[in-house]
Amino acid sequence: MNTLLKIELKKLLPYRSFWAAVIAYVLMMGGLFASLYRFKLNINSVDIGINFYYFPDIWHNIAYITSWFNVLLYFFVILIVTNEYQFRTVRQNVIDGLSRWQSLTGKILLLLLFSIGTTVLVGLVTLACGFFLADTDSNPFSLEKIEYLGLYFIQTLGISSFALLVANLLRKQGMSIIAFLGYILIGEPVLRYRLLPESWGEYLPMQALGQLIPNPLPAYFNLGTLPEFQPTLLLASLMYTALFFAASGWVLQSRDL
Amino acid sequence: MIAISAKIQYNSAMTVLEITQLSKRYGKLQALQELSLQVRQGNIYGLLGPNGSGKTTTLGIILGVIRASGGSYRWFDGQQPEHLARRRVGVLLETPNFYPYLSAVKNLEVVAAIKGLGRERIQTVLEQVNLWERRDTPFRTYSLGMRQRLAVAAALLSDPDILVLDEPTNGLDPQGIADMRQIIQAIGASGKTILLASHILDEVEKICTQVAVIKRGKLLAAGDIEDVLRAENRLLIGASDLAAVQRCLEQHPQVQRIQPQGALLEVIVDENLASEALNRFVFEQGLSLSHLQQQRKGLEATFLELTADDEHTA
Structure with a gap:
């Protein structure tokens, strides 16, 4: 396991695009939350934004907002996996002595590492915003709702596993990105609203993974209450993640490289 | 072959x-x-x-x-x-x-x-x-x-x-x-x-x-x-009584294959069989040759023959 991750890191760490992506990710995150500082919007004489950084809801709020930045991470996953096909190094790695399972395991470990990394980052951003941007006197530090950090991790890993599958299936970078976005933005909504019975829709993979962290913003606009996550979606998400990894394994095992 | x-x-x-x-x-x-x-x-x-x-x-x-x-x-x-x-x-x-x-x-x-x-x-x-x-x-x-x-x-x-x-x-x-x-x-x-x-x-x-x-x-x-990929010896032989020469040559242990080549016979023999020896062999059987030409076939030809389309090579 350790060796497989080391091999992946030897490929990754000298890769400039990786550092560019990391820096972009960190800057985007920091920038957004700094810019939301003292963000106030007055709609129909209701002030919003003021509670955004208050514990304990901040765990939920920041997990939700940052989950959108993860598109960058999913594109990066597609990039490094399709790179291996484009450079024909996935083939070379097997020739050199990796089994196909090991080749996949290396990538899964990398996705785990990415997911852990972003989760830790989100945790740090949450703490920083909570302590420095909000009034902790009236809303003291709290670990309530920290489970959203865990859900964020599962969501990141789950959607990454989907990106990994698409990249392994299609092998081409452009096509993979189009298919990945196309499924999320067009494919699944069509399935959900046009083809499948109503109650099935929320168990579609991207829907289930997406709803792990439900959108908290409408509540701030006085549109309903702050939603809670549903345990059945957690179960569905874990199953989809396992399924996507298994499908990647099947694709790698059965095809010529 | x-x-x-x-x-x-x-x-x-x-x-x-x-x-x-x-x-x-x-x-x-x-x-x-x-x-x-x-x-x-x-x-x-x-x-x-x-x-x-x-x-x-x-x-x-x-x-x-x-x-x-x-x-x-x-x-x-x-x-x-x-x-x-x-x-x-x-x-x-x-x-x-x-x-x-x-x-x-x-x-x-x-x-x-x-x-x-x-x-x-x-x-x-x-x-x-x-x-x-x-x-x-x-x-x-x-x-x-x-x-x-x-x-x-x-x-x-x-x-x-x-x-x-x-x-x-x-x-x-x-x-x-x-x-x-x-x-x-x-x-x-x-x-x-x-x-x-x-x-x-x-x-x-x-x-x-x-x-x-x-x-x-x-x-x-x-x-x-x-x-x-042994280089083989290919001889072209002519004689007034070609059929008799062919029958005679078929007896020789180092002759591998004989096939008509126009008015001549193409004889494939082991590499180490000299054309003089073959000539002597035929002469000793009471026959004589009017034509004896040695065509050494290279590896290239052997390879081409091996990979040629004929089914008999496979």
Whole structure:
């Protein structure tokens, strides 16, 4: 396991695009939350934004907002996996002595590492915003709702596993990105609203993974209450993640490289 | 003809690679048809065949990247799992595959990590192929010759028991070809086993000790190179009583084949049978020849004949 991750890191760490992506990710995150500082919007004489950084809801709020930045991470996953096909190094790695399972395991470990990394980052951003941007006197530090950090991790890993599958299936970078976005933005909504019975829709993979962290913003606009996550979606998400990894394994095992 | 009857000489050395009835089908195309061969320790084994004959498919299968449709293969008598066995194999393919953004050293570090090696030999092999000076520049800046040399370095990194080479001189300039052949021969001379796929007869003939000739995925002949690609003696004979001469020649043990060639007879004889001896033999039977011409057939012709379309050669 350790060796497989080391091999992946030897490929990754000298890769400039990786550092560019990391820096972009960190800057985007920091920038957004700094810019939301003292963000106030007055709609129909209701002030919003003021509670955004208050514990304990901040765990939920920041997990939700940052989950959108993860598109960058999913594109990066597609990039490094399709790179291996484009450079024909996935083939070379097997020739050199990796089994196909090991080749996949290396990538899964990398996705785990990415997911852990972003989760830790989100945790740090949450703490920083909570302590420095909000009034902790009236809303003291709290670990309530920290489970959203865990859900964020599962969501990141789950959607990454989907990106990994698409990249392994299609092998081409452009096509993979189009298919990945196309499924999320067009494919699944069509399935959900046009083809499948109503109650099935929320168990579609991207829907289930997406709803792990439900959108908290409408509540701030006085549109309903702050939603809670549903345990059945957690179960569905874990199953989809396992399924996507298994499908990647099947694709790698059965095809010529 | 000879090639088919040639016996494959086995010695007691370990079987490095055993291929048994390997087949591969791509849709309608039968790329490989029940190919069987054995590479023993110390062999310099040539896999010879025209382009598209199934050489690269065969190598792809035994290296784990192409799935066979049938048959099996075994490395090192099957002592260890396949992917671990592959770590002991040095491979040089037609196109070198490396991470373009990594330097020579970093690329070799990836290979070393996969093969479970340390970094100790990286300098040695890079010096061996004259790339040590350029060790820190990214692979994408390398010329074709340098890329090929880095591939050689990667193949030698594990000090492998067997080297597998796929058309190693393709696309190289004459100097590159000469260098590459020298490297291969030096490795062979050091007692290592080599499996060399090539469509160039001359290359196989100069380097190899054993050969398997394949065409359209079928094994045509296999064995020691002298047996398979033996230069044969071809004589053209004329006589007033051609039929009597033919009957007479058919008695001679060293005559392999006789076929009419216009007004003459084409007689294929063993290499060591001199035309004088044959003439004397005919004369002693009370016949005389009006025409006797020796046509030495080269390896090229043997190879072409082996891979020709006629079914009787297969």
